[in-house]
Amino acid sequence: MGKLPDNVAIRVENVHKDFHLPHNNEDSIKHKIITAFEKKDKDIDTLHALRGISFDIKKGEFFGILGRNGSGKSTLLKIISQIYQPTKGRVQHRGSLVAFIELGVGFNPQLTGRENVYLNAALLGFSRKEIDEFYDEVVTFAELEAHMEQKLKNYSSGMKVRLAFAVAIQAHADILVLDEVLAVGDADFQRKCYNYFKELKEEQKTIVFVSHSMGLVKEYCDQAILIEDGKITHQGSAEDVADAYTSLFNKAKDSTKQEDNRWGSGEVRFTTVSANANEKQVTVSVKLKANQDIGDVIVGLDIRDDKNTLITGVVREVQKQHVFTLQKGEIGTLEYTFDNLFADKKYHITLNAKSIDGNYIYDHWKNATGFAGPKNSSEYFPALFPVKVNEH
């Protein structure tokens, strides 16, 4: 094995990974016997998950791996973590490596919280004695002092994640491999995770990080790669690669119709948008047309004032209850009605049609239409909302 240069923590060299996907129940001997007389490879599909990946991760680097679902990034992570073997090529690393493909590996619902801490930590390589030393710290961090003698099956999912995470941060390896698993849980928990990432970064640990969140990648990662279809398409500073990733989803399929204030992948496009305002109410009518069958469209609406300051909009959670399913060529209609609580000036409406998971932006139309606030309204506040004032 060739030696790694001193400043390289992980070297991935020309890694290929193929998976053989059996069609039906290949796992039975009956099938083996039957197919023994047939030609080989007849009903086996080969999936080329990775096709020649090479890169170095320097010591102390916070390294991001980006890619869409199915791009091969999880496979790469598992190869780096030595869970999978590469079909071709090799991965070398220097120093100890701990991988978190999932939190709470080995957790057993039949055991108590305490017993699971010892089991999970053992899988991370800690002896009982070492665990004894940091056990109290784990319990405090997880905020589960009152529950450690309860069985794990009685824990809520949030409690489980907290416990698992509290154990995970005890892992002290030279290289940590983190799947985006860590960023689950409520806001409070996420804050803890981010603090942990910050600590890791300050300690100059080598981190391999997979995430869908470009915000996180830009904030923590130094370098990154973008994987598409099993190959590296972008490599460089995290900032640039994250932008490349974002543009993946926003690549207009029909580039001739590109406008400055309008972009999107075009599976769904707004056809007519109009706003009507009187002194009391505003009505916004929206028509959108599907260019292909599509089942996950949500439409967002932002209202901005003439200085482009965001005033209000339709809440995301509300949108999620209104998922559009449109057949190719079908036209969907939306009508928004709201009280005209605006100031005496002009407002712009930005419309946004995207997939429910937020990964695809079909049509983003900035300042698609506009309306004016009531004449007799104040100019001072950008918008008003009904307030009841009681005088005594």
Next chain:
Amino acid sequence: MTTFSQVKQRYRYSAILLRELVRTDFKVRYQGSVLGYLWSLLRPLFMFVILYFIFVYFLHIGKGIPHWPAALLLGMVMWNFFTEITNQGLKAVVGKGGVIRKINFPKYIIIMSASISALINLAFNLVVVAIFIAINHVTPTWWWLLVPVFMVEMYVFAIACAFVLSTLYVKFRDINFIWEIVLQGAFYASAVLFPMARVATESALAAKILLMNPAAQAIQDARHFLLPATMPSANGYIHHQVLAVIPFAVILVVLLFGASYFRRRSPYFAEDI
């Protein structure tokens, strides 16, 4: 130096894991049962009582052999030990699939951990055997010290089989059912419930052939050293210096094959399970 510390580190992790997996296994097994660990003692005890009544009392098998019940129980315990390791081992790797897919660790630990719970059970069973021997007034001899040797032999054979079976099971789930049938047959072929002498009186050749099976030979030899005066050794039936080596050679072959097969396939367990 680095390689030495790496090796040490590697085995340190294995030891920690093994300990924790065995501990978990043991805890989970008797959870929710009122008598808990006591079942490890009670189960073989009741089984022996049943066997004793059926085979010794009613069927009069081994009637002419003094202390045959003690030999019967010893054989039964060893056979159960063998089936427990192979059955647990067979499913162990697939059973730990969730962990294998998420973390890299030495996979042989899974088989070892499955075998250790069987060893613990063996210890409990031997307590019951000891009680039986005491009740039966079997005269102690120094030969008894050799009995554990054949338990070790049985252990090695069972582990060797478990390596092969667990690896096969990852790819071919039918192995489970096949092994069940094999064990059924091997149970009778290993002369657990009846003395080998019974077979030999029908056909000396049949006894020889049966004793080529390491399980049968280990049980026969363990019984021989427990009751040296009444139970012949395996070689007492085989009567051949070269043929007598065959059971040990079988173990060696299965072990070498099993270990290398397991080693070769274990890096792919994560994607095959």
